[in-house]
Amino acid sequence: MSANPAKARNFHELSKGWNIIFNCIAGAFAFLCIFPFLFVVIISFTDEGALAREGYKLIPSKWSIGAYQYIFDSGDTLLRSYGVTIFVTVIGTIVSLLFIALYAYAISRKSFKYRNFFAFFAFFTMLFNGGLVPTYIVVTQFLGLKDSIWALILPLAVNAFYIMILRTFYSTSVPDAIIESGKIDGAGEFRVFLTLVLPLSLPGLATIALFSTLGYWNDWFNALLYIDNPDLVPLQSMLMRIETSMQFILQNSQNSSLSLEALRSMPQDTSRMAMVVLATGPIIFAYPFFQRYFIQGLTVGAVKE
Template identity: 75%
Template structure:
């Protein structure tokens, strides 16, 4: 009887070669559909502007050109400085965000914490109600005095209630209470237990939150628009928006000025926009493989409830 049951289990989990080939084909098509838009953007960014205007968008353009990237890189040190600011803000911001979110989520995940419910409700309320743009601006720029500093790009995004809830659920479901109790019996303190026991078991959840935070900091441009006037502190996304605004300004005023018309003809308009997308996306693409090991496991955290 046991052999029959084992045989049925093997038959249930066994996938035939034909079905396996079909599943792999579907996965390959889906992967191609995910990657193709970005590859097409890269192709457009490397297309000659005049060829793009006459032939339209093509997978294999009649003429290749690097003029779009030359135009973007004409800013020289400004572009490199913006890259440096964005990388610094992203790295420091992600670390600060992980520290604050992981500590907050761990505290409200422990049933022994007396104010667990209060701080959970407090975090959830911030997801439902917002103080508004003007009070936030007054707090950041006047009360905290962070205007024209890198902290104005870091602190407003450091805490996220949604990430706290995800990590709290991960702690509750993936970190057994018995392990924590055994650490306390051995005389370990709360911070020692958190650093030596909880964090090593929480790498999938931390990697997921880290990736979300990294994307948030890297793509942020609105805080720079509000709080940054110093050109040396402008991040990459904000600087690319300023380049785009300059192109739009020349386009809108080209009919009133012969100088603007001459400048407009020398600017790779559509291809430069695609080049900006490529420059803003490539670093994140290269960073993703470092998170991929834990990302798939961490994605399922939100589907598990207490």
């Protein structure tokens, strides 16, 4: 006797009870992920004296914006650093996407004669590199990028790991038939790439763009190596210099009355939290614009029906 098709169980659907349980688990996990940042925001708006007396609390007895005032008292220095970081992030992400997308597309095409050589050339750099000293010599003396905005952009423009990710995306998500149809219609390689491949590759490109954006936004090491001009210091490096200045005052507070006076008016712990908020806030607000394509890009190589 055959079962009623209308009453057949759908194994792809969860019961209402399991849906509630899994939603609660996902909600609890999401809360655990976002709670540390929310706690940092709360501490950054806590009065330094209340923090010293009561310790870290979810609801402080006294709120204050003294930490942000201390940071912004540097005048237009912080705003200029924000401008440098935004410029480097936007231009660097565009340049990085251009290089990586073209390189990955070339080595993903089976008709490209030297695809294996260039794929190995990129993969080799993931295993071995020249080291810090040769890199510094190339950037400063050979390329002449010392104290140049391009010293913050070009060293991070090409990432071999991102090339391999995007190559895999091209190979699995862009059918060869579409490329062949473009060539039959008389389109060249660049036209096929721009009009046919790129529209199908938005999830992969958005994933690489998000990774590149995070890399440029959080970069401070290149500024430490190549930038001496205060007008070209990015945000992360500027915040590190503020932190270093605070540590210098703390370590020498017993030797100078001026340092003691500055120490009394300086929000120590709350200013550190304020720096974290200033450094991570903009990138958090930018993430929702990438989220849709980022989730699709994470499924590269997944089994599809």
